[in-house]
Amino acid sequence: MSNLKRTALFDWHVANGGRMVDFAGWELPVFYETGAIEEHHATRNSVGLFDIDHMGQLDVTGPEATALVDRLVTSDIETTPIGGAKYGLLCHDDGTVIDDVITYRLAEDHLMVVVNASNRETDAAWFAQHSADFEATVTDRSDELAMIAVQGPNAVALIDAVTTIDVSAVDRFGSARIELFGTTALLGRTGYTGEDGVELYIETSTTGIGVVEAWNGLFDRADELGIAAHAIGLGARDSLRFEPGYPLYGHELSREINPFEARLSWAVDLTNEAGEDRDFIGAIALRRVKDVGVTRRLETLTMIDKGVPREGSTVVDADGNELGPVVSGMFAPTADVFACNAFLPVGTEVGTELAVAIRGKHKAAAVTKRPLHRP
Amino acid sequence: MNNPEDLKYSNDHEWVRVDGNVATIGITDYAQDSLGDVVYVELPDVGATTSVGEAISEVESTKSVSDIVAPVSGAVTEVNSALDDDPGALNSDPYGDGWIYKVEMSNAGDLDALMDAEAYGAFTADA
Incomplete structure (x- = not known):
């Protein structure tokens, strides 16, 4: 795995039993010694720490920084308060999805767009391509910022104990600048598990290897407080995002899928607060999709027969007709079911019994109410 | 890794316990450790013949x-069939409660192609 990138915590992962795998060109732990299921429960019950340094960050600065991001992101960035963050999508002209991103509006002339590792180069090029029309500069800061997520019912108490700010006073999707074990970081009250918690963007360029100290410091402080804290690998990260119904790019989102099919209309602001049409890339196509309606939509199915549906399986009806592809599937530990996400014809109602073709065998499954779990 | 001396091992990381003409088959400690948490085992059908x-x-x-x-x-x-409710037995007790199936052997000579514990230990050390 010599071509793969490593995070500053690579040695920690290996020393702590992390099973390292290739994820979007990064060598990251899929799980640690005690396994993905225990990590999943640890996050739902107490707090999980995630090394997500593979995520990318694009800084957008300049007088027209907001206007540039507002042109590229489906959600209304102009109205995002300073210090606030918003989930949104980068769409192509045809309305299909290039990436899903979180935009932090740090100042009038400074935004940070957090992108998926697998799309970092694509997104950076997309921003660069469109920045020419704006008085704005795009800088890829991914290599200078380390990213750690702290998620779970005890996350805020833990972060409160290591910072001088009152984290509970930071709104959901709000942010704050903090001091963290001698380094500086941006704290966002965001996450990808459905649990309360924060994501930390730690400056490594000015302070050396601050991320390792912060990581170890968080575990030490949790120990002192009697809070059970676990490191979480990619396996549990996936099941933790799957249960509350969050999309994973390359699965529920892609250049073949539009946001309405993926049930993300809430992240598509076709108009601004004044009711005027917004002019982001993809808006024209998405207005048409909204008017005409979609023919397929993301559904979650739970297995009636035993079996693990995975990406590559197909949902079929009683006659064996193929209805749509499974895009994610797994054992969901908190919901305690085998379940999958699939794109199915509009009108497929909750409760409908279908089957998932898993390596040639048709196994009964039922369309279920989303999400599987809401913390 | 724990590889009991009385078992035979395949290079696909299964173990075989021989009792007369009946072989019991499961996955090795090495295999379960690599796989991580086992959540489901698709069992073969009783009566099926396998090669x-x-x-x-x-x-x-x-x-x-x-x-x-x-x-x-x-x-x-x-x-x-206990694995239907407790697939995790493959992780917690791979050589005991985690056994998968038993087979009436049609060719005892098949065993000659398998490894002993020492050879399997060396095989996984190289893996």
């Missing part, structure tokens, strides 16, 4: 799905 090298069963973990490749030929006489 060496044939994929007869599947083990699903939180990470992936892996075929169980028959290490010996014969007819399946019994499957461990």
Whole structure:
């Protein structure tokens, strides 16, 4: 795995039993010694720490920084308060999805767009391509910022104990600048598990290897407080995002899928607060999709027969007709079911019994109410 | 890794316990450790006949799905249906409660192609 990138915590992962795998060109732990299921429960019950340094960050600065991001992101960035963050999508002209991103509006002339590792180069090029029309500069800061997520019912108490700010006073999707074990970081009250918690963007360029100290410091402080804290690998990260119904790019989102099919209309602001049409890339196509309606939509199915549906399986009806592809599937530990996400014809109602073709065998499954779990 | 001396091992990381003409088959400690949490085992059908090298069963973990490749030929006489409710037995007790199926061997010579514990230990050390 010599071509793969490593995070500053690579040695920690290996020393702590992390099973390292290739994820979007990064060598990251899929799980640690005690396994993905225990990590999943640890996050739902107490707090999980995630090394997500593979995520990318694009800084957008300049007088027209907001206007540039507002042109590229489906959600209304102009109205995002300073210090606030918003989930949104980068769409192509045809309305299909290039990436899903979180935009932090740090100042009038400074935004940070957090992108998926697998799309970092694509997104950076997309921003660069469109920045020419704006008085704005795009800088890829991914290599200078380390990213750690702290998620779970005890996350805020833990972060409160290591910072001088009152984290509970930071709104959901709000942010704050903090001091963290001698380094500086941006704290966002965001996450990808459905649990309360924060994501930390730690400056490594000015302070050396601050991320390792912060990581170890968080575990030490949790120990002192009697809070059970676990490191979480990619396996549990996936099941933790799957249960509350969050999309994973390359699965529920892609250049073949539009946001309405993926049930993300809430992240598509076709108009601004004044009711005027917004002019982001993809808006024209998405207005048409909204008017005409979609023919397929993301559904979650739970297995009636035993079996693990995975990406590559197909949902079929009683006659064996193929209805749509499974895009994610797994054992969901908190919901305690085998379940999958699939794109199915509009009108497929909750409760409908279908089957998932898993390596040639048709196994009964039922369309279920989303999400599987809401913390 | 723990590799009991009285078992035979395949290079697909299955173990075989021989009792007369009946072989009991499971996955090794090394295999379960690599797979991570096992969440489902697709058991073979009792009465099915299997040949060496044939994929007869599947083990699903939180990470992936892996075929169980028959290490010996014969007819399946019994499957461990307790795994339906407790697939994690493959992790917690791979050589005991985590056994997968038993087979009436049709060719005892199949065993000659398998490794002993020492050879398997060396095989996994190189892996």
